[in-house]
Amino acid sequence: MILLDYHNVIIKNTLETRFKKEKVEPVDMTVADFDGVTYHISTPESKSVILISLGWACTQELFAHGAQEVLKREYGNMLLDTPEHGYDVTLSIDTEQVPTEVEDRDEFIRKVSLLKRNMLAAPFERAFAEQEQCEKEEKTEINSELMAVHYRKEEAIYVKSNFDRITVIFSTTFKDETDKIFGKVFLQEFVDARRRVPALQNAPQVLCSIREPPMELRHLNLKDSDDVSYVTFVLFPSHFARGDVREETISRIQIFRDYLHYHIKCSKAYMHTRMRARVRDFLKVLNRAKPEIQNAEKKTARTYKALIPVITQILLNCRSSPFKKPADFCLFTPLHPMSTLKQLLKHKPQITLALLKPDICANAALPPKIRQAIEAKNLEIVEERNVLWTEQQAGEFYAEHQGKFFYHRLCGYMTSGPFKAMILASPNAIKDWRALIGPTHPVR
Structure with a gap:
């Protein structure tokens, strides 16, 4: 199984192509991404200034959890105080100030294409900071806020910090009956794999429940339906140590829902291919099983004038x-x-x-x-x-x-x-x- 990219591929390819061209042209693109995110890439005033705007239903929730500070830290002066009309965040990129060195320019393009990822990283960074502060003060209890991000319709991510761990809960909805079956198999495998495979002992603990929310969410008024499943990841300090480990943990856990549904669709396509192949094999068997008619007239091309x-x-x-x-x-x-x-x-x-x-x-x-x-x-x-x-x-x-x-x-x-x-x-x-x-x- 493959892992999906953390960045938006269309934004990355568009900027790479534009920076390589000597003669630039006006651009006006609307790009869709996972989880209902919409991008708008345009050059409304000058060909040398590119605006990249993002619209997302959960933007205000992310701002409440510190997303604005994360974006200012990552993009600095590129982040406009007043976003484009109809969008929540807008970056202004002056192509004349883009780094000329290939490696620096590639890193700059990748950072811009990670706009959605960096916004969603805010509640995770806040939870990590709260846990580190509790550990530094040697507290055994922490009165932290349950941070909810309703990033999709009827689905949400819940992040809560504790003195020795971080709990991340995904609520996901399977509306198709076939998806429910495949999803149940996948989620159960996430739970069992850590116990069966010795190499995964250091992986985050995974818990899964259908319909019944975990203890951290039972005080909320949630939808009571068999279509809803809850997946809980328990992250320990080793999983969010500072540096590349922390960044990789944030990136990977964000794409869990997309990863799950992507491979459900791949599994369904594989099953359909197998079924079609099996039907072809059965038809071959039936064709070979046809009895020959005794004394039947055998006709060839020469039989007919x-x-x-x-x-x-x-x-x-x-x-x-x-x-x-x-x-x-x-x-x-x-x-x-x-x-x-x-x-x-x-x-x-x-x-x-x-x-x-x-x-x-x-x-x-x-x-x-x-x-x-x-x-x-x-x-x-x-x-x-x-x-x-x-x-x-x-x-x-x-x-x-x-x-x-x-x-x-x-x-x-x-x-x-x-x-x-x-x-x-x-x-x-x-x-x-x-x-x-x-x-x-x-x-x-």
């Missing part, structure tokens, strides 16, 4: 076989009566009848490319004409295919418009024409 006209349909091989049926010649009557066609067979080495499908000859003319291909094969066009069939004529012509799955589609296709009918002649007319048009089976 032609199923659906791909480019053309060869219907008559005159010289090499007797006349197929009178319907084969109805295409050319009355221009050529039967006797005339019989005479034609005596003077031509071999002829074949070819049809070009309706969409090829939409303008009633033989396309030049097809005519050139016919001439390249030394095929002589003895006769050609445009034909428009009725459904009855098409049914009579393709009567041999009646009852097959393609019959109605074939008849409907050939009656959709006029098509070109031709008599072609050459010493090997049948073979040459078949080689020219390629396979007539729809699969091939």
Whole structure:
């Protein structure tokens, strides 16, 4: 499992790109972040001055817990006394005063992108300071305030200091039934992992309860529902020692809720992938389990003379076989009566009848490319004409295919418009024409 970034990636990438460009352009962006946070990045007055504003529903609660002092400490003169209209905090960045050294500039950009994190760090820093003061005075009791931050709708973070520990409580709501199941598994794993894994003995203690709030919150008027779960982290002095350890603890505990829901969604996606894979495997098993039909006729591409006209349909091989049926010649009557066609067979080495499908000859003319291909094969066009069939004529012509799955589609296709009918002649007319048009089976 991965850990989410503490900073806002869009702000970081936007500033990095802007500081690298020699020619800057005006910017006006609205960016959404976790927990309902909204950023506004703009250059309203000057291209060299960037305003980054933050709007958050719990800002006033954070200010009551010392967020204003934390922001002044971190951002100094960049923090405006009067924020942009519609937002709670605004930083003003003069690009001409940004550090020129790469490392210093990267650190500056990262600090700006941690605006939300630094605001939410205020109650934690206050609780740590209270615990240190109590420890310094060697008190065994502390009358500290329960700091509540309602950072999401129906969800909150509660921080309370004690003489030997800091208690952080998350109230989280699972509205989806599937999320409740996954969430319960995840939260129980947080509780059990510390007991099972020796390497986690120094990790903060984790407690979880569903519906029933922990002792520190029972005096509050909280929502009584099975949708609400409470996760308690108990931090000891070793977890918030001054320096990088303290900063890392604050950063990590802030993203717990996002971390939890992110991995619930990943788990659901993984389960869906597994289920789809299992269904595919079952379908393969079912397909292999189909019994073979005894004495069934096995058909191949050569079984059918032609199923659906791909480019053309060869219907008559005159010289090499007797006349197929009178319907084969109805295409050319009355221009050529039967006797005339019989005479034609005596003077031509071999002829074949070819049809070009309706969409090829939409303008009633033989396309030049097809005519050139016919001439390249030394095929002589003895006769050609445009034909428009009725459904009855098409049914009579393709009567041999009646009852097959393609019959109605074939008849409907050939009656959709006029098509070109031709008599072609050459010493090997049948073979040459078949080689020219390629396979007539729809699969091939």
